Amino acid sequence: METPKIGVYVCHCGSNIAGTVDVQQVVEFAKKLDSVVVAREYKFMCSDPGQNMIKEDIKNLKLNRVVVASCSPLLHEPTFRHAVQEAGLNPYLFEMANIREQCSWTTEDHEKATEKAKALVSAAVKRVRYHQPLETKDVPVNPATLIVGGGIAGIQAALEIADAGHKVYLVEKDPSIGGHMIQFDKTFPTLDCSACILTPKMTSAGSHPNIELMTYSEVEDVSGFIGNFKVRVRKKARFVDEEKCNGCGVCMEKCPWKAPSEFDLGLGERKAIYTPFPQAVPNIPVIDKEHCVYFLRGRCRACEKFCERGAIDFEQQDKIVELEVGNIIIATGYDPFDPTPIVKYGYNRYPNVYTALEFERLCNAAGPTGGKIVLRDGSEPKSVAIIHCVGSRDENYHRYCSRVCCMYALKYSHLIKEKTEADVYQMYIDMRCFGKGYEEFYERLSKEGVKFIRGKVAEVTDRALTDEEKGKLIVCGEDTLLGTVIRVPVDMVILCIALEPRSDAKQVAQLFRISQGADGFFIERHPKLDPVATMTDGIFIAGCCQGPKDIPDTVAQASAAATRVLSLISKGKVELEATVAVIDEEKCSGCRVCNILCPYNAITFIEDKEVSRVNEALCKGCGTCVAACPSAAITHKHFTTEEIMAEIEGVLV
Amino acid sequence: MEIELLTPSKETTDIILEEGGDDLKSCFQCGLCTGVCPWNRVTTFSLRKLIHKAQLGVVDFEDDEVWRCVACNACVERCPRDVQMPLLMRAIRRVIMEVGAGIVPHSLRISEKNISAVGNPLGEPAEKRMDWAKDLGVKTFTKGTEMLYFPCCYQAYDPPTRKAAIATVNILKKIKADFGIPDNSVVCCGESIRKAGAESLYRKLAETNIKIFNDLGVKKILVTSPHCYHTFKDEYPEFGGNYEVIHLSQYLDQLIRGGKLKFTKPLVKKVTYHDSCCLGRYQRIYDEHRQVLTSIPGIEFEEMRDNREYSLCCGGCAGRLWMETKKGERFSELRLEQVAEVGAEILAVSCPYCMANFNDAVLTTGKSETIEIKDLSELVSEAL
């Protein structure tokens, strides 16, 4: 190690530090510390003259280590690193002592504050001796992108990237892309038809030369790191040859076997060979083994007989496809909350209690009732209650607000008013109409004569107290604006169910090494400043998998994710963290204690050498493995054991 | 505790809607109206809750609270959803007055009967309506007269209020205006009784007056009551009465600016002005009075705490003038405190209801020695 020549700079920060800490004393103290060549004070070290002071000293006094005692490193470490670098020193040969936030600002006693400042300076000086120059590394970025989830988020992101001229693999677990949005009838607040605005995008995605659609497929394994992921995808057997099928639909027509339609949430039926809906992309059916009589009893094959192209293939097997991509966008969406556990709301008990998604299908002209809003008995409801926050804003189910319910509930009132004579009651806790045009929509709906009752519904019951209530569903609760218990007899109840994380969100999180919040949604890198990236570089999230959101927000986030990917593709390389862990293979005994500790799968065991190795591209530099290594064979760059030990010694002066 | 159970009634809501309460649909229950309502300076009255009950059709028509609203429009001024509360209240009251639900306060019922029977709420004989002008040498309006001066019922019958009508005539004569007054066949303009819910009576009144005016070929009407002003200008056209309506304050302002009115006697007094709701928030006529008052030599003019669009109602609109208001709950008394606050000797008004209310209030609050209530017309007339 070269002889350390350390410069120490103590900042007054106006009176922020100097008002409490005796800066002069700290400087005198620093001068006496081992290897300190110069110690100075200045009013504002972060100012240009302050930085120049450091630069001059580096040049004139040949300093090779620098310590600045000022504010939190989270604030100005980059500033001073940059200054040091400009003077020709490696930026990592710098250390900061936080004598403002963690000293002058929290301490009243001047003497104690000064003592603490000295201790922190001494720690920084002792530590910086051990600092090593570090270099960041570049790795190339594979320009192909994997997008998981073929809802509006996935489609949007795929189109943006594909339009920019880059390859996209769009993986969707269902037989068609479209996601939840294609199930919706109208979209708020503009009331345009959901399918009308989405199908053109679906078609573009389906026919785009740069998009490889992989429907009825699921990601099974992900390895590698930003710029260089390897992904294994299972293409489930459709029993229909995608190359041969021309989507004529004869097979579906001729299939004699029916099953409840998943797309219509069981309100309608589909065939055993089916596409989930007529505008499916790709327009290639799948055979549902659970309901196909050939698979169940070995007889039928009607579809095969009628298929002129010979596209039916009962022998088809799942296929494993290996992909190599540089970036991944996860857009796996949400699950609708099942309100059955809220027994008091009567879902699955009273036939005319519907979930919001069911109502979407009920409203839709292509839905099971041809768009007629009717009760189970086919009659038109005379009154409808829409219950908000079912499973949302409720400690018993989900604490968060699902964000879209108020608006779709308003939309429903409009649709009901448009299509029936029914009275509509909105039973809400708060009306949250924050988006562009949303408040206006709310006002418009108010004017349409929708009745708003503020209060969380306690119960939906069929137990009538008066003749008027007989044969009705009575929605009971407090009208908090009146301070009175209210009973509203209605014919139909719609439950505005929460949007919740996909049931397999945990597996997806593990697969892609991203994290879930307490609510189960995937966590973004920063809730405000980085809402698209995840803690795993090269993996982005968009849409409801990150948290409940509406279509415009989803599209915006998807475009943002696409842009982030495109910027990485266009840069062509990624810079890796310098403060990573490295394993000394000369010391590693191959015990494999560290292997499972890495949340990023950055540690691999090299079988033939019987040692573990850190993939620097994957390592985020947390140091957990370092602390666990019983052989001290792992070094955490910039947070080495020596450095921290020196710091401990320093703070204990 | 017994829990009150309510069930929304579509029918009741529909009636209120039919009666013109359409605005209630827009209300999103923010409660701002309750916050600004002058009633809450003197008691508790949740206008917001009343609207919500109307939304759900669970209004208690027998409760006094449906009669509270004075239609001062203070809430409308600030309502984020632009709900016209007075229209809503009017609709609710119509359901009571016209459909027969609930109870009409006795005093209101009397005024209604008076108007219906003799054409004025005071119950004075119709044939004496124009007695106030007997000795003034004013001509009765005939075809071809330029302008009809229409004094309000109070200005016709109530002696202290009548002074305004007399002063007005003096001014008009001074400038040699071509004007006439109606004969005894005219009736109350109906503005307040309409707001109190008596829609059919109002229509009868309007039709009567319109027929007379139209027969006489009236084109321009000068009024000294903001209520007449409001209904002639904004409501009569619906029934075929289309006139140029001008309030005395506007008229005077025009005269002064046109140099047609010259003051000769200085009036060394400290004066403040009370904006009536009907002229202020309803018509946004604020500056004219102030210009007239400040152009009178000697007057030291001072604004009260609540002025212009934030003016505090005297408590007399929408039929409240006829109903009993408990002492301690009268806005006029609060308003006088504001007058005292600025140390004004004269409270200028330009509305007969305000005049009547404040004349009462100076007596009940013992301020008759220190505060004088004068109509704008009186002050101008004195200074000529």
Added chain:
Amino acid sequence: MSFEPKIVGFCCNWCSYRGADLAGTARMKCSPNVRIIRVMCSGRVEPTFILKAFELGADGVLVLGCHPGDCHYVEGNYKAARRMPLLKKMLAQMGIEEDRVRLDWVSASEGDRFVAIVDEMTEKVRALGPFKNNFKEAKYG
């Protein structure tokens, strides 16, 4: 003068260090006895560091990480949560009082919590008195 304990504090870069910074930014006052060493994650804190601190004369050691479930590195704090109880069990056998070592969680927004923990820890350690290395003060030999 009363005994002023020296406490070494390890804070993770993402939550607790920011919580400590926030305490300062909000000008909350707290005991100056805890001197903070920044690590990237509470999972980086080796038991050796804690022992070393005692060897060098610390009277207490405080380790602060992100709240469970909130770790910036997914679950580094859980690793700390596994090591600390075992270390404490060992330290108990070595006659070291439980209150001299503490693992706790402070989020970036919990400046007040940071102050409360630091103050409480300082007072507890103050009550215990100085930690002396018994090797040096052994009576015989």
Added chain:
Amino acid sequence: MAKLKIALYWAASCGGCEIAQLQIGDKLLKLAEAADIVFWPVAIDVKYKDVEAMPDKSIDVCLFNGAIRNSEQEHMAKMLREKSKVMIAYGSCAYEGCIPGLANLFNRELIFERAYVETPSTDNKERVFPQTKFKVPEGELTIPEFYDTVKTLRQTVDVDYIVPGCPPEEKTTWLALEALITGKLPPKGTVISHSVKAVCDDCPRKKDVKKVKKFYRTFEIIPAPEVCLLEQGLLCAGVATRGGCGAPCPQANMPCTGCYGPVEGVIDQGAHFLSAVASVIDSNDPEEIQRIIDDIRDPVGTFYRYSLPDSLLRRARIR
């Protein structure tokens, strides 16, 4: 070439090191060829005064085994250091304190109480304890002073090399002797062993990722023969112990107990072993973690079986 002069001494130890030294078998002949033993209390009759009489640095090598637990041992360590050119801490006791070092969980008072009063076979109602000086008619008798704290040789005198093990394996002993005989000495301070890596490197068992739900004591399970013992819940110290021994214990189905001391560069063997063990606990639930830890009955004895006096804390605080 002149023959090497070798001294061998035992301090607080069990005698196992002497056996280990003899166990080099036929290599003893080679040793005899190359060296003369000038002092070896266990085998040859040389008195302390004879050693005292030797000129300083007249002994080429001293192989010192045993920890320093009393004044006599300290005295001898210092004297031998003066007389010897090369001082070797031979075996775990001299190196890190070893089993005698676990006495650092107590002090003299507690140990005497236990040894001379509490033990079931002792009848000492009068509470008679050893005294360093005792007058008898014949004069004053002295015995060495028993210390509160066991120290390692390095904590007592300057040590040139270390031969680890409890006792050192034959091949390790020979590695050191061969270096001495041939004069090819490593840098001062070297721990002489065939490996700088941990025992796992020597251990033939199959290693996989580690997730442990329950820890066992050796008598509680019969471990699968080919799988890493730690993965099976046995507290095998191999991960944290210097190799070179050839991993005989794991190969005999017994977990390593750590006698070769820390891996090169490790400051505190016990702390590293502890951290590794805690890290592989397969739970994030505080209560479950505590339950799993409850199975580790004696953390100090487990993690510091051989190294307590050489650890960062060195000894327990006695309250």
